[in-house]
Amino acid sequence: MEPQTLALFLALSSTLAFSSASLVFAEYSKRISVLWMNCFKAAVAFTLLCITMPLAFGGWHKPEPMIIGGFLLSGLIGLNIADLFLLKAFTRLGVARTLILFGFQPLMVGFGASLLFHQPMNPARFIAVGFMILCLFTLSLEKYKADKTWELTGLAIALLGVALDACGILITRTAFEATAHHTPIEGHFYRCLGALIGFFAMSFFKPLPLIGEFKKLGPRAKLLLIVASTAGTYLSLLLYLNAIKIGHLASISGIAITGPMFATALECGIKRKLPSLYLLVAFIFFSAGFYVLLTTH
Numbered sequence: 654m655e656p657q658t659l660a661l662f663l664a665l666s667s668t669l670a671f672s673s674a675s676l677v678f679a680e681y682s683k684r685i686s687v688l689w690m691n692c693f694k695a696a697v698a699f700t701l702l703c704i705t706m707p708l709a710f711g712g713w714h715k716p717e718p719m720i721i722g723g724f725l726l727s728g729l730i731g732l733n734i735a736d737l738f739l740l741k742a743f744t745r746l747g748v749a750r751t752l753i754l755f756g757f758q759p760l761m762v763g764f765g766a767s768l769l770f771h772q773p774m775n776p777a778r779f780i781a782v783g784f785m786i787l788c789l790f791t792l793s794l795e796k797y798k799a800d801k802t803w804e805l806t807g808l809a810i811a812l813l814g815v816a817l818d819a820c821g822i823l824i825t826r827t828a829f830e831a832t833a834h835h836t837p838i839e840g841h842f843y844r845c846l847g848a849l850i851g852f853f854a855m856s857f858f859k860p861l862p863l864i865g866e867f868k869k870l871g872p873r874a875k876l877l878l879i880v881a882s883t884a885g886t887y888l889s890l891l892l893y894l895n896a897i898k899i900g901h902l903a904s905i906s907g908i909a910i911t912g913p914m915f916a917t918a919l920e921c922g923i924k925r926k927l928p929s930l931y932l933l934v935a936f937i938f939f940s941a942g943f944y945v946l947l948t949t950h
Contacts, residue, residue, distance in 0.1 A: 656899045656900070657899075657900055657901060657904070659896075659899065659900075660895075660896040660899050660900025660901070660904075660905060661896070661900065661904065661905070661908055661943075663892045663893070663895050663896035663900075664892070664893060664896040664900065664905045664908040665908050665911070665943075666892050667888075667889045667890070667892035667893040667896065668889075668908060668911055668912050668915065669915050670884045670885060670888050670889040670892070671884075671885050671889040671912065672748070672752065672912040672913075672915035672916045672919070673881075673884060673885070673915065673916075673919055674694075674881040674882070674884045674885020674886070674889070675743065675748045675752070675885065675912070675916060676748055676916060676919060676920070676923075677877055677878065677881035677885075678690055678694065678740055678743060678881065678885065679740070679743035679744060679747070679748050681874075681878060682740045682741070682743055682744050683744050685866050687737055687740040687741045687744065688737065688852075688855070688859065688861060689861065689862075689863065689866055690740055691733070691736050691737055691740055691852075692849075692852040692861055692863055693863060693867070693878065693882060694881070694882035694885060694886040695732060695733070695845055695848045695849055695852065695886060696849065696863065697878075697879060697882035697883060697886065697887065698841075698845050698882060698883075698886040698887035698890065699842070699845040699846065699849055701883060701887045702838070702841060702842045702845060702887065703842075705838070706838060706839070706842055715834075717832060717834075717835075719831070720828050720831055720832045720835060721843055723824055723825070723827060723828035723831070724825065724828050724835075724839075724840050724843035724844050724847065725843055725844070725846060725847035725850070726824055726847060727821045727822075727824040727825045727828065727840075727844050727847065728821075728843065728844030728845060728846065728847025728848040728851075729847040729848060729850065729851045730817055730820050730821045730824065731817065731818050731820065731821020731822065731824075731825070731844070732821065732844055732845065732847070732848035732886075732890070733847070733848040733851040733852065734817055734851070735814045735815075735817035735818040735820075735821060736814070736818075736848075737814075738810050738811070738813050738814030738817065739751060739811065739814035739815075739818070741810050741814075742754075742807055742808075742810045742811035742814060745806070745807035745810065746807040746808070746811060748913075748916045749792055749913040749916045749917045749920070750793065750913070751807075751811045752789075752912035752913040752916060753789045753790075753792065753793050753913050754808070754811045754812055754815050755789075755815055755906075755912060755913075758815050758818065758819050758906045761815070761816060761819040761906075762819045762822055762823065762902045762905075762906040763902065763906070765819065765820075765823045765902075766823065766826070766901075766902040769823060769826075769827060777945060780942075780945055781904070781907055781942045781943070781945035782907045782942070783942070784938050784939070784941045784942030784945065785907055785908075785911060785938065785939060785942040785943075787938040788911065788913075788914060788935040788936075788938035788939040788942065789911075789913055789914075789935070791931050791934050791935040791938060792913050792914065792917055792931060792932070792935050794931065795929060795931035795932075819906070821844075822897060822902065822906065823902075825840060825844070825894065825897055826897055826898075826902060828840065829897070829898045837891065837894035837895045837897075837898055838891060838894075840894050840898075841887075841890055841891050841894050844890070844894075845886075893905075907942070908943070911939050911943075914932070914935050914936065914939055917932055917935075918932065
């Protein structure tokens with residue numbers, strides 16, 4: 654499989670894992686707090702990385718201060734601060750409507766990648782992103798017809814989270830470009846560490862009873878949170894970092910904006926109702942966009 658095609662499938666798998674977990678993240682951000690949920694999922698991912706890193710192909714590499722610093726900064730911005738805004742938006746707008754705003758990320762990332770890495774903005778990629786934005790607009794229209802309201806504060810919070818996440822992606826790719834040794838799993842490890850350092854600093858200003866709140870939950874809730882954090886943070890980001898390292902950034906972020914479709918489909922399955930006409934039309938738009946991405950080089 655060609656690297657660009659592999660990168661798209663890795664990004665798609667990552668998006669599916671994150672979208673599924675986002676339903677759980679949204680629920681427990683409301684029940685406990687956004688800060689607690691964000692810290693918990695990062696802590697689970699970091700714990701799993703401590704276990705799996707020694708087993709990873711290639712093992713550990715000698716730390717390069719500038720490279721490690723880039724990964725730490727990326728984790729602080731993208732995995733800590735950006736996700737705080739996104740989880741807050743989940744609680745105000747819902748998962749699907751928040752993820753709709755990822756339609757703006759390919760433009761942010763593509764512009765940054767053209768400046769930093771001289772990656773061309775092939776017009777065909779804009780066509781693919783256009784199809785995916787139509788997919789998301791279809792889902793947005795369904796939501797608008799249901800509640801007739803737009804929450805400007807929630808939209809602003811979500812857009813800020815998307816912009817910060819785009820910054821994290823660009824910093825991560827910059828770190829990978831500067832080294833031939835560090836693997837995606839190492840980048841993932843240092844990004845999680847950067848996020849946790851941020852949470853530790855925040856705990857001096859706002860108490861963060863990570864273990865105490867977890868102990869209060871029932872067995873089912875504990876298992877659900879661990880599984881969601883494993884899929885949505887550990888596995889999702891590991892797949893996504895592999896895609897970032899080898900793929901075209903604007904195309905990868907274009908795949909990431911399909912999250913609302915997955916989230917909406919999962920909600921239909923949980924509520925045991927048939928997909929709506931809007932969802933079927935959205936899937937057609939998504940399929941067209943994904944086909945263009947696969948066939949564009």
